[in-house]
Amino acid sequence: MPAIRALPAPPKAWTRSYVAGLVLFDLLCALGAGLIGTTVRFHGALTAATTLPYLWFSLALPAVWALFIYLSGGYARRFIGVGTEEYRRVAVAGLTLAASAAIVAYAVKFDLARGYVLLTLPVVVFATLALRYARRKALHRRRRSGECMNGVVVVGHRVAAGDLIRRFRDEVYHGMRVVGVCLPEHELGEGLAEIEDCPVLGSFRGAADAAALVGAGTVAVLACPEMDGVELRRLAWRLEKTDTELIVASALMEVAGPRTTIRPVAGLPLLHVEHPELVGARRLLKGVFDRCAAVLALILLSPLFMALAALIRMEDGGPVFFTQTRVGRGGSEFPVYKFRTMVVGADALKAALRSRNEHDGVLFKMRRDPRVTSVGAWLRRYSLDELPQLVNVARGEMSLVGPRPPLPEEVARYGHDVRRRLVVKPGLTGLWQVSGRSDLSWEESVRLDLRYVENWSLTLDIQILWKTWSAVIRGAGAY
Incomplete structure (x- = not known):
């Protein structure tokens, strides 16, 4: 047996300084929100006797706010940098504080000014969330350089x-x-x-x-x-x-969140796994959200569509749009729409380039594909070529978030497990988009798609849509 050898221990002091920074930011957010609420609500009577209780409450709010976050677990070490769970606990602290304020005001028969509450509490919650988001991103940058591990x-x-x-x-x-x-x-x-x-x-x-x-x-x-x-x-x-x-x-590496619960049965802590919600009211809500958002986006982006169409036509005089058959939910085929980024007749040249494929799976990807036009390379870098798929979303063939829409020849090479991707609609964006795009290996792309299928929720969709902006602006992994 190899002997245990000592290794350099990573520094632990950063956790204390990080939490101390969170506390400081929370105190400043609460103080600022209290002063804003008092000033706006009582701007004409700041020196009146009726305003004095609100001034005192605004001064006490930082300590109260930090206490409620602490009681909600917002300073727990295990949630540092986690994101969703940290934000959820801040939101719970805000709701608890609002409920507590209402109960105390009712108990002491104090006529609490609703304008003050409706302004102060949302400001303190959103300001706290914004600063925690910024601090979390700064922590991620430090971790990429090997710090705070x-x-x-x-x-x-x-x-x-x-x-x-x-x-x-x-x-x-x-x-x-x-x-x-x-x-x-x-x-x-x-x-x-x-x-x-x-x-x-x-x-x-x-x-x-x-x-x-x-x-x-x-x-x-x-x-x-x-x-x-x-x-x-x-x-x-x-x-x-x-x-x-x-x-x-657990052995269920890709199943998490609300689907798993620990329930005691006969004195044993058993892990119960719920089935993913692939049908029902939540899926109906997702469909309504997708279609409404897609129609609104098509209206707002119509000037951009016309500008991009003009650029494509000016380059080589070819068609603006490229239509390709893709496979959707349940294996049904549909035409997917994109802005054309390759020369006319690019599909006929694909066979000659097959030996230069840089992807390790069933996909065909090249970093410097000679078929891509100069305008097309720019469109691909920022994923602007995907925007016409909003039409597919509005028609109900695709979703805003989901697995990557595959080609029929790719589906023909799917194994049994990979076909699990087809139980939901393909997406305009997804975990693959925010996790590396074309830089991902085939196995990693499949793993991310299956993770999405197993753990879908509307909250996860919103998170992915939010992260998509950052991935698109960076342009990483797009070719």
């Missing part, structure tokens, strides 16, 4: 551990850096010293000691039969002494 010791089998290490490296904004691996006894006998350049620190039983030795803040246990309930409980007891966080990855 949380050391992780992975406990699991060699293949699963290697997969998790690669995922953490690909998505570094999560702040997880694997600093060591603990393997089952029979795999230690293989003489492995490293997995994906991460040292093997010993067996499962030594995971707690290994985490303390390398200064890891987290131990991640992957699903494996050797780590049963008894062993997991004993590991948790050992980690409790050093305040090391324990996380357990």
Whole structure:
């Protein structure tokens, strides 16, 4: 068995300074919101006796606001940089504060000015969310340079551990850096010293000691039969002494969120997995939202459409639009519309370029495709060529968010699992768009599409639409 060797421990002080910064920003947001609410609501009577209670409340609001965020878990270390969960807890704090203010005012029979409340509380919530978003983006930039990372010791089998290490490296904004691996006894006998350049620190039983030795803040246990309930409980007891966080990855790696709940049955904590909502009222709501948004976008973007059409026609005199058959929900085919970005007759030239394909799966991608026109390269960089697909969305053939719409020849090469992508409508954008676009491997593209299918929600759609702007402006992975 390879000896456990000490590794440089990552700094932990950044978590305290980060949370302290959050508290400071929250206090400033609350103070500013209180002063704005008082000034706007009582602009003509700031010195009146009836205004005095609101001035005092505005001065006390920062401490009250920070307290409510604390009680909602908004300063918990495990939610630092997480995003959705952090924002949700801020929103819960805002709703709780509003309800508490109403209850206290009713109890003491104080006629609370509704204009003050309706202005102050939304301002404090939205200002807090905006500053936390900016601070989270700054944290992601620091993590891309290797700062503010949380050391992780992975406990699991060699293949699963290697997969998790690669995922953490690909998505570094999560702040997880694997600093060591603990393997089952029979795999230690293989003489492995490293997995994906991460040292093997010993067996499962030594995971707690290994985490303390390398200064890891987290131990991640992957699903494996050797780590049963008894062993997991004993590991948790050992980690409790050093305040090391324990996380357990289930076998359902791509199923998360509202679909999974822990329910006690016969004294056992069982993980219940709900079926994804592929039909029903929520899907109907998604369809209505997609079509209304697409029609509105077509109206607002009509001047841009005319300008882009003129540029395409001026370059080579060819047609403005390119129509191609794609496969939609349930395997049905439909014509997808795009602005033309290639020379006329580009499909006939594809066979001659097949040997120069730079993609590792069923897709055909080239960074410098000679068929792409100069205007087309610019349209592709900023995904402007995709805008006519808003017509497909308005017609109900596509969704604003969903898996990438595949070609029939691509679908013909799908395996059984990959066909799962076809149970929902393809999207104008999706997780593939905000996670690397054409730079993604085939396996990664499929994994992201399947993750979307399994965990769809209208909230996730809105998040992806928001992130699409950033991906498009950067132009990364578009060719």
